[in-house]
Amino acid sequence: MFLKRVTHGLGRRQVYWRLVESFRTARGPRHRTVAYLGELRPSERLGWARLSRILDGKAAAKAQQLSLFEPPSAEAEEVPDTVEVELKGVRVGRSRDFGDVFVALAVWRMLALDEFFARELPAGREEVPWAAMACVLALARFLEPDSELHIEDTWYRRTALAELLGVSVEQVNDSRLYRTLDVVLPLKAKLEAHLQSRIGELFRPNLEILLYDVTSTYFEGLAEANPQAQYGYSRDHRPDCKQVCIGLVVTTEGFPLGYEVFAGNRHDSTTVQEIVAALEAKYGRAQRVWVFDRGMITEENLEFIRQRGGQYVVGTPKALLKRFEQHLLEQGWREVQEGVEVKLVPSPEGTETFVLCRSLARREKEKAMHARFVRRIAAALERMQRAVERAKNRRNAAVLERRVGRLLERNSRGARAFEIKITAAADHPSGLKLEWKRVEAWQDWSELSEGCYMLRSNITDQTPEQLWKTYIQLTEVEAAFRAQKGELHVRPIWHHREHRVQAHILFSFLAYALWKTLQTWMERAGLGSGARTIIEECARIKASDVLLRTSAGRDVLLCCVTRPDPAQRALLQRLGLTLPERLGRPAWIPAPQKVETAL
Numbered sequence: 248m249f250l251k252r253v254t255h256g257l258g259r260r261q262v263y264w265r266l267v268e269s270f271r272t273a274r275g276p277r278h279r280t281v282a283y284l285g286e287l288r289p290s291e292r293l294g295w296a297r298l299s300r301i302l303d304g305k306a307a308a309k310a311q312q313l314s315l316f317e318p319p320s321a322e323a324e325e326v327p328d329t330v331e332v333e334l335k336g337v338r339v340g341r342s343r344d345f346g347d348v349f350v351a352l353a354v355w356r357m358l359a360l361d362e363f364f365a366r367e368l369p370a371g372r373e374e375v376p377w378a379a380m381a382c383v384l385a386l387a388r389f390l391e392p393d394s395e396l397h398i399e400d401t402w403y404r405r406t407a408l409a410e411l412l413g414v415s416v417e418q419v420n421d422s423r424l425y426r427t428l429d430v431v432l433p434l435k436a437k438l439e440a441h442l443q444s445r446i447g448e449l450f451r452p453n454l455e456i457l458l459y460d461v462t463s464t465y466f467e468g469l470a471e472a473n474p475q476a477q478y479g480y481s482r483d484h485r486p487d488c489k490q491v492c493i494g495l496v497v498t499t500e501g502f503p504l505g506y507e508v509f510a511g512n513r514h515d516s517t518t519v520q521e522i523v524a525a526l527e528a529k530y531g532r533a534q535r536v537w538v539f540d541r542g543m544i545t546e547e548n549l550e551f552i553r554q555r556g557g558q559y560v561v562g563t564p565k566a567l568l569k570r571f572e573q574h575l576l577e578q579g580w581r582e583v584q585e586g587v588e589v590k591l592v593p594s595p596e597g598t599e600t601f602v603l604c605r606s607l608a609r610r611e612k613e614k615a616m617h618a619r620f621v622r623r624i625a626a627a628l629e630r631m632q633r634a635v636e637r638a639k640n641r642r643n644a645a646v647l648e649r650r651v652g653r654l655l656e657r658n659s660r661g662a663r664a665f666e667i668k669i670t671a672a673a674d675h676p677s678g679l680k681l682e683w684k685r686v687e688a689w690q691d692w693s694e695l696s697e698g699c700y701m702l703r704s705n706i707t708d709q710t711p712e713q714l715w716k717t718y719i720q721l722t723e724v725e726a727a728f729r730a731q732k733g734e735l736h737v738r739p740i741w742h743h744r745e746h747r748v749q750a751h752i753l754f755s756f757l758a759y760a761l762w763k764t765l766q767t768w769m770e771r772a773g774l775g776s777g778a779r780t781i782i783e784e785c786a787r788i789k790a791s792d793v794l795l796r797t798s799a800g801r802d803v804l805l806c807c808v809t810r811p812d813p814a815q816r817a818l819l820q821r822l823g824l825t826l827p828e829r830l831g832r833p834a835w836i837p838a839p840q841k842v843e844t845a846l
Contacts, residue, residue, distance in 0.1 A: 280370035326833040336796020346788025380427040388758040392736035395424040407790040428750035452498040460724040464738040477511035501723040589711040602702040610698025620661030638677035772821040806830040
């Protein structure tokens, strides 16, 4: 083993040290980095040299180790504790973001992701370790999500990560970031298992109940190189763009356990068996409770779960309520929380549990929606009717039918409220007659069923209140999707190649794990759950270069961290974090030369 010197920077040259070992390969001797040591004092360098000789077990390496260090120079000279400073020469240099990256790095290390990537991506011949670049990509997605080019051009050089990670600004470029995506992607399964294990150690989440839902994210561009990019039902209201679907599994506390990426035209129900099998392959088959929304439900999916010894609590299609119309009118409702009532009803086959639920808030929402759509349809039909009656030329019945069809399609929630007829009328110049009327039966059923929905489960030893509380935790998956799309910008996707898209979603998943960990850390510290508030508040803490002109004619460079104000100090104390006062050690730099200009 030996120590290797690495110099970074263009203006102020920074010297870092690595502990390196030699090994033989079929292609000849190679060097492998054992540890990144950062900046070292002369005494520390000698100590590491002695340690390397002990680890290497070769007495002959003594001369080699000592020869690795250049003779002490003015720049390598250690700054004494006391120097005489000229106040007129004090100035402040580059300022960069520190507080937010410091907190993010603390969350990264809390999840032991530095250890995971160091273990799974051991250092080789690369100039910058893949583990450090994975950290850069994840923290960028967590703090200021944007493109890899934005990381290179703007974000990384604006932060203090170069000092915290020992990776210079010049070493972070889009090419290296893209290659990091390719290197990390094969670790997806191991990363999910590591997060599940580490989150389990830290927060003890409930792994017996798993929540599953599907969302979509769209592409900018044609994405012709990605077979998964397809047109489909868009949750982002962008049916004009190709998309992929993402199925996410979380715990009842919202911690992510795993995800899969599906083609953009996959129906939600076709993903259930695949995701259940994938989770069982990772964590083993157990009698878990799966919670799905009604879009996932088919009899084949439920039978698949029952055959594997699993349990489920699922929503049911609205049409199933019609079979339980009489129970909606009967008494026996029990309030599970303010404005929500539940009621146990007999199963048609006797093997499952059915729970009727009705929500006052949901009732008011659905009532307003129905009224709005009915008004739109009625107003449009009146206009069409007047246009047909005033027409002086013969009209085509097929054209009018298509107009009515488009109207009902745009307002599908109120389409069944009307009975519409288009008949021939020989006594009218248009040759057509448009008639419509309200359907009273639809109105009666709408008033009865608004705000009501039904749950279905093969769990028979729980009360309706318990089953409802289990089902309503699906809001945690919705919160995860909102965070990924809103705060972490998983959409839109600019990558076109399939493996790059997969890697982009992997780092979005990893960033959400950091996000949820910070939220839970804050909640347990009594700080609420506004992770973005903490990040923005800590981002005001900067690290700045301070240059001190000394009487010896040389400058001393210090990298100082701004002192947090009382509010920031209170937040950091609640989180148990202590900011350093300085980064690195004071260093001598040559004083700028005066240039005399002849007049």
